Amino acid sequence: MTEMSKTLVCGTALVDALMNVPIVPVSGGNVLGDFLEYQVGGCAINAFCAVKYAGASADLFVPVGHGPNADRIAAHITKIGETPRVISGTPDNGWTVATVEPNGERTFIVLPGMEQLMREAWFKHLDVPAYDFLYLSGFQLTNKLVAADMVKVLGQRRSDAVLLFDVAARIQSVDKTLLHDLLKSGGVMVHCNEIELPQVAEGNTFEERVAYLHGMTGQPVIVTLGSKGTYYYVSDADQGIVPGEKVHVINTVGAGDSHCGGMLAGLAQGLSVRDSVSLANRLAAKVCGMQANMLPVTV
Numbered sequence: 352m353t354e355m356s357k358t359l360v361c362g363t364a365l366v367d368a369l370m371n372v373p374i375v376p377v378s379g380g381n382v383l384g385d386f387l388e389y390q391v392g393g394c395a396i397n398a399f400c401a402v403k404y405a406g407a408s409a410d411l412f413v414p415v416g417h418g419p420n421a422d423r424i425a426a427h428i429t430k431i432g433e434t435p436r437v438i439s440g441t442p443d444n445g446w447t448v449a450t451v452e453p454n455g456e457r458t459f460i461v462l463p464g465m466e467q468l469m470r471e472a473w474f475k476h477l478d479v480p481a482y483d484f485l486y487l488s489g490f491q492l493t494n495k496l497v498a499a500d501m502v503k504v505l506g507q508r509r510s511d512a513v514l515l516f517d518v519a520a521r522i523q524s525v526d527k528t529l530l531h532d533l534l535k536s537g538g539v540m541v542h543c544n545e546i547e548l549p550q551v552a553e554g555n556t557f558e559e560r561v562a563y564l565h566g567m568t569g570q571p572v573i574v575t576l577g578s579k580g581t582y583y584y585v586s587d588a589d590q591g592i593v594p595g596e597k598v599h600v601i602n603t604v605g606a607g608d609s610h611c612g613g614m615l616a617g618l619a620q621g622l623s624v625r626d627s628v629s630l631a632n633r634l635a636a637k638v639c640g641m642q643a644n645m646l647p648v649t650v
Contacts, residue, residue, distance in 0.1 A: 356483040356484060356618075356619040356621075357481055357482045357483050358402060358407065358409040358410070358483065358485070358486075358616075359410050359412070359477070359482040359484070359485045360395050360398050360402065360409050360412070360612075360615070361411075361412040361413070361474070361477075361485070361486065361487075362393065362394050362395025362488050362490070363394070363413055363414070363466035363469070364391060364395065364396045364413040364415070364427075364428070364444060364466075365391075365424075365445045365447055365461070365464070366389055366390070366391060366423055366424065366447070367390045367391070367446070367449045368386070368389055368446060368447065368448050368449065369386075369389075369390060369451060369604065370384040370387055370448070370450055370451070371385040371387060371450075371451050371453075372384045372385075372450045372451070372452060373452070373453065374452060375450055375452065391423060391424050391427040391428075392447065394490055394517060394519065394611075395413050395608075396411070396413055396427075397608030398486055398517075398608045398609065398615065399411045399612065400431065400609075400612065400646045400647070401610075401613055401615075401616065401634050401638075401646050402612045402613075402615050402616045402619075403646075404646040404647060405612070405616035405634060406620070407616035407620055408619075409615070409619075410477075410482075411433050412436055412474070414438045414466065414469060414473055415428070415435045415436060415437045415438065416437075416438060416441040416442050416443050416444050416464060416465035417437075418442060418443025418444070419443065420445065420446050420464065421437075421444045421465075424444055425437065436473075438465070438473055441465040441468060443464050444464045444465055445461065445464030445466055445467070446462050446464070447459050447460060447461045448460040448462075449604055454600060455600035455601055455639060459520075466497075467494050468497075469494075469497045469501065470497075470500050471500040471503055471504055477504075479504060479507040480509050480512075482509075483512055484512065484514075484618055484619050485505060485508055485512060485513070485515070486514075486515050486517070487501065487505060487514055487516050487517070488517045488519050488608075489517060489518045489519030489520075489521065489522045489525060490519045490521060492522075492525040492526075492529065492533075493521050493524045493525060495526055498525065498526065502532070506536060510537060511538070513538050513539075513540055513570065513618065514536075514538055514539045514540065515540050515542055515611060515614060515615055515618075516533070516534075516540065516542065517542045517607070517608070517611045518541065518543035518544075518547040518548075518550070518551050519547070520547070522543075522547055522550050522551050531567075534564070534568055535568075537569075538568075538570060539568045540570040540571055540572070540573065541564045541570070541572050541573065542573040542575075542610070542611055542614065543574055544575045544576075544607065545574060545576055545577070548574055551564070552564045561574065561584050571583060571624045572584045573614065573624075573628065575607065575635075577595070578595050579594075580592045580593050580594040580632060581631065581632055583628050585624050585625075589624070589625070591625070593628045593629050593632055594632075595632050596632055596633055596636035596637075597636075598637070598639050598640040599640055600639045601639065601641060604638075605638050606636075607635070609634045609635050609637075609638045610632070611631070612631075612646075613627070613631030613632070613635065614628065616630065617629075617630040617631065634646060
């Protein structure tokens with residue numbers, strides 16, 4: 352691929368209500384929180400902003416509905432230089448309550464909206480075979496009807512295109528047959544963290560699980576390891592851990608999404624997998640050191 356490679360980031364956008372808490376309460380508990388702000392978030396838009404911040408180009412598609420959340424999302428999409436794709440006849444976009452603990456760890460409560468109605472027809476304007484790199488979050492697969500249509504749309508990609516699949520936290524709720532078929536569909540590069548790895552791969556050890564995914568996809572496997580860095584596997588001769596960047600962690604919201612964006616930007620600009628991981632680590636660390644959950648689209 353060359354620096355002229357085309358990248359598509361598609362998915363959903365939500366509004367995040369961010370608040371600091373001393374600790375996430377247990378069931379029946381009670382803590383005092385400190386409300387921070389409302390931010391536009393969602394895996395796709397966070398990843399897109401990271402791609403742009405890294406100096407690469409990409410096309411963004413996140414559906415926008417009708418309501419106060421949708422208005423906020425549309426305004427933000429316009430602010431970052433894109434055109435909102437408003438879907439007629441749909442309700443409001445969803446939102447999340449995101450609690451951030453002193454160590455930067457975040458916990459989400461998601462209240463879904465029109466993104467759970469996503470259908471194949473919404474993507475009819477996209478020329479999917481034109482793209483060299485595409486992005487998919489596992490969150491888009493948790494609704495069975497949405498998942499089937501998303502996989503059908505992205506199944507139109509070229510045989511030599513790479514689909515970066517960000518496994519995401521609720522992968523256990525995804526239909527197992529659909530997930531298996533996706534991983535076997537060709538060109539799927541799995542991106543996950545240590546917790547998600549055993550949820551999406553078979554095997555008793557870390558190495559066996561990575562080998563399982565690589566065997567299914569024939570593509571590199573990327574596993575983020577928190578402050579330790581990121582493990583990548585291309586082949587037995589090309590694997591290892593790229594150390595993480597040292598940063599004072601303020602907020603980890605959006606860090607994983609930005610890591611995916613860094614991977615996409617690096618690969619689209621012709622970097623090796625290892626160098627793309629290094630770029631992704633830098634972007635994720637930058638997000639962890641910020642109060643905002645996404646990078647600006649320009650440096």
